[in-house]
Amino acid sequence: xxxxxxxxxxxxxxxxxxxxxxxxxxxxxxxxxxxxxxxxxxxxxxxxxxxxxxxxxxxxxxxxxxxxxxxxxxxxxxxxxxxxxxxxxxxxxxxxxxxxxxxxxxxxxxxxxxxxxxxxxxxxxxxxxxxxxxxxxxxxxxxxxxxxxxxxxxxxxxxxxxxxxxxxxxxxxxxxxxxxxxxxxxxxxxxxxxxxxxxxxxxxxxxxxxxxxxxxxxxxxxxxxxxxxxxxxxxxxxxxxxxxxxxxxxxxxxxxxxxxxxxxxxxxxxxxxxxxxxxxxxxxxxxxxxxxxxxxxxxxxxxxxxxxxxxxxxxxx
Amino acid sequence: xxxxxxxxxxxxxxxxxxxxxxxxxxxxxxxxxxxxxxxxxxxxxxxxxxxxxxxxxxxxxxxxxxxxxxxxxxxxxxxxxxxxxxxxxxxxxxxxxxxxxxxxxxxxxxxxxxxxxxxxxxxxxxxxxxxxxxxxxxxxxxxxxxxxxxxxxxxxxxxxxxxxxxxxxxxxxxxxxxxxxxxxxxxxxxxxxxxxxxxxxxxxxxxxxxxxxxxxxxxxxxxxxxxxxxxxxxxxxxxxxxxxxxxxxxxxxxxxxxxxxxxxxxxxxxxxxxxxxxxxxxxxxxxxxxxxxxxxxxxxxxxxxxxxxxxxxxxxx
DNA sequence: CTCATTTATACTCATTATGAGTATAATGGA
DNA sequence: TCCATTATACTCATAATGAGTATAAATGAG
Numbered sequence: 021x022x023x024x025x026x027x028x029x030x031x032x033x034x035x036x037x038x039x040x041x042x043x044x045x046x047x048x049x050x051x052x053x054x055x056x057x058x059x060x061x062x063x064x065x066x067x068x069x070x071x072x073x074x075x076x077x078x079x080x081x082x083x084x085x086x087x088x089x090x091x092x093x094x095x096x097x098x099x100x101x102x103x104x105x106x107x108x109x110x111x112x113x114x115x116x117x118x119x120x121x122x123x124x125x126x127x128x129x130x131x132x133x134x135x136x137x138x139x140x141x142x143x144x145x146x147x148x149x150x151x152x153x154x155x156x157x158x159x160x161x162x163x164x165x166x167x168x169x170x171x172x173x174x175x176x177x178x179x180x181x182x183x184x185x186x187x188x189x190x191x192x193x194x195x196x197x198x199x200x201x202x203x204x205x206x207x208x209x210x211x212x213x214x215x216x217x218x219x220x221x222x223x224x225x226x227x228x229x230x231x232x233x234x235x236x237x238x239x240x241x242x243x244x245x246x247x248x249x250x251x252x253x254x255x256x257x258x259x260x261x262x263x264x265x266x267x268x269x270x271x272x273x274x275x276x277x278x279x280x281x282x283x284x285x286x287x288x289x290x291x292x293x294x295x296x297x298x299x300x301x302x303x304x305x306x307x308x309x310x311x312x313x314x315x316x317x318x319x320x321x322x323x324x325x326x327x328x329x330x331x332x333x334x335x336x337x
Numbered sequence: 338x339x340x341x342x343x344x345x346x347x348x349x350x351x352x353x354x355x356x357x358x359x360x361x362x363x364x365x366x367x368x369x370x371x372x373x374x375x376x377x378x379x380x381x382x383x384x385x386x387x388x389x390x391x392x393x394x395x396x397x398x399x400x401x402x403x404x405x406x407x408x409x410x411x412x413x414x415x416x417x418x419x420x421x422x423x424x425x426x427x428x429x430x431x432x433x434x435x436x437x438x439x440x441x442x443x444x445x446x447x448x449x450x451x452x453x454x455x456x457x458x459x460x461x462x463x464x465x466x467x468x469x470x471x472x473x474x475x476x477x478x479x480x481x482x483x484x485x486x487x488x489x490x491x492x493x494x495x496x497x498x499x500x501x502x503x504x505x506x507x508x509x510x511x512x513x514x515x516x517x518x519x520x521x522x523x524x525x526x527x528x529x530x531x532x533x534x535x536x537x538x539x540x541x542x543x544x545x546x547x548x549x550x551x552x553x554x555x556x557x558x559x560x561x562x563x564x565x566x567x568x569x570x571x572x573x574x575x576x577x578x579x580x581x582x583x584x585x586x587x588x589x590x591x592x593x594x595x596x597x598x599x600x601x602x603x604x605x606x607x608x609x610x611x612x613x614x615x616x617x618x619x620x621x622x623x624x625x626x627x628x629x630x631x632x633x634x635x636x637x638x639x640x641x642x643x644x645x646x647x648x649x650x651x652x653x654x
Numbered sequence: 655c656t657c658a659t660t661t662a663t664a665c666t667c668a669t670t671a672t673g674a675g676t677a678t679a680a681t682g683g684a
Numbered sequence: 685t686c687c688a689t690t691a692t693a694c695t696c697a698t699a700a701t702g703a704g705t706a707t708a709a710a711t712g713a714g
Contacts, residue, residue: 041359043358043360043440080440104442123397125421268692281651282652284652284675286675308681309680310680310691311680332592332596333604334599335703625659625660625712626660626661627709627710629662629663630662630663
């Protein structure tokens with residue numbers, strides 16, 4: 021095809037080294053049980069299910085499904101792609117005209133928690149890795165624990181101060197739960213998470229609380245959390261995390277678990293009502309207090325509809 | 338590392354074939370000039386700048402920058418990753434213990450249009466590929482041209498009808514500009530775009546208007562358009578597309594070009610005012626009519642802030 | 655120089671959406 | 685029976701939106 025020549029050669033001489041690339045598929049599986057958001061991990065909480073893309077895989081998604089099922093025996097429902105990154109230099113050696121390099125493609129999956137087989141397979145509380153992201157019971161953790169350490173990095177730089185304040189909702193800036201990834205990256209840059217020291221970043225003080233993970237898996241988890249928090253607001257995906265029927269409070273607890281924030285009960289219900297995604301069942305939830313009506317998601321929701329609308333001030337003709 | 342064994346071997350026997358993967362980097366460069374949104378193309382509008390990931394590339398992003406500059410001599414500003422996909426079977430042959438496979442990683446870049454070198458390098462109107470996405474002058478194009486063809490595919494299926502209506506804003510459903518990708522994919526599934534026939538999909542009628550592209554580049558462009566339309570609403574990225582200073586009407590035209598919709602002038606200005614992202618300059622734009630004040634973006638905007646807030650009804654303590 | 659034409663800005667106003675509560679209804683158990 | 689608990693229904697002030705109208709400052713034709 022003449023297109024290929026035009027495409028490859030314009031402006032420079034082509035290299036002849038053929039590069040061998042190793043593609044790794046990584047799965048972040050999230051479930052919410054009660055009020056705890058969890059991820060499925062291997063190696064006692066230090067890594068996610070992962071494995072190389074193989075010839076037998078029909079697609080990237082199929083590959084992810086295969087690896088997760090092989091390693092955890094957990095069935096997989098909804099999944100979506102998160103991010104792809106290349107390991108900057110690791111193993112970039114040349115042998116003959118072959119060079120080795122690694123690319124990681126990460127996926128986010130939503131399911132319901134099931135006791136999974138495998139010795140080291142386990143569901144871990146997401147906030148074990150990011151204690152500062154859970155502001156439901158104690159929104160002052162950042163103030164109390166890591167603000168001082170961050171202050172050391174900020175020093176007298178107004179620009180750094182502005183960045184920290186915007187990211188962590190300090191000093192008048194509002195807290196934005198979607199910025200989970202930015203916060204993790206900033207902490208890494210500051211050298212306050214253990215991974216930074218492990219990777220040879222300079223260390224600017226005491227490490228802050230939060231469990232470490234293999235390679236950059238914790239960063240991938242932060243990506244997943246950010247994506248999920250953002251998406252839950254404009255797409256009906258909590259659906260994937262809930263049982264067939266549930267009470268409104270259960271649904272609220274699920275969203276709160278992901279957002280890391282308490283929600284206003286009646287306003288949350290009003291929002292649900294306006295979205296018209298739920299329908300009543302004939303049943304009621306047992307338990308203390310007045311029994312709650314049970315709801316289910318409407319089938320019509322299958323048409324992957326956005327639940328919020330535009331923010332642009334559109335003109336009518 | 339003991340982690341690696343636990344990770345790879347749980348539940349199945351490991352394959353020994355080493356897979357050679359070819360990673361292709363693809364760049365969708367967008368600029369808006371006047372009221373026309375454009376993409377930078379090669380091969381007379383049929384493909385995007387692209388090339389394999391090489392050893393000399395420090396990162397995926399660096400690789401994209403290198404290829405774009407090599408092929409188009411166009412400087413590159415802001416870029417972000419779009420999507421990664423694996424070519425399902427093409428070239429999946431095995432030679433010895435080596436197998437060949439291709440992965441494409443696409444990027445979206447925002448710039449200002451510059452006359453670019455290279456014979457076949459050109460800026461193309463995005464709506465050349467998706468005429469139905471531009472509803473500024475004529476929102477009835479879908480009704481007039483492609484609705485009948487889609488109707489043939491829908492037949493008597495209520496589910497198909499619901500899908501088409503939700504996607505294309507027909508029959509009472511509101512038009513949602515963010516669904517550009519879903520619309521393209523649906524048209525492909527219906528066999529109404531030329532790529533579908535080329536790829537061996539069954540054809541359900543006449544092809545609809547819109548230029549074809551190499552491989553799945555048109556699908557990638559649809560991804561870029563969807564992403565850009567969605568992102569422009571909650572992130573201050575138009576910034577990258579505008580000159581140093583500009584009038585409010587110019588900014589409005591730029592957003593309209595991307596959204597494919599007319600905006601309400603005074604409400605758009607009120608929105609801008611509330612976001613506080615702009616500041617006045619001392620200058621005025623020349624031209625017919627009363628001269629417009631020129632604005633520029635505030636420097637403080639560097640702190641990559643979200644411009645919209647949460648949609649969740651948060652509870653205060 | 656005056657006025658029609660054009661584009662820029664400033665306001666207005668009804669309707670919705672949101673944040674924050676208060677009041678009332680069903681339960682099970684002491 | 686009364687109380688602790690949880691579920692639902694309303695209320696109300698304020699902010700955000702959608703849709704216009706009114707006024708200001710240029711240019712160019714006559």
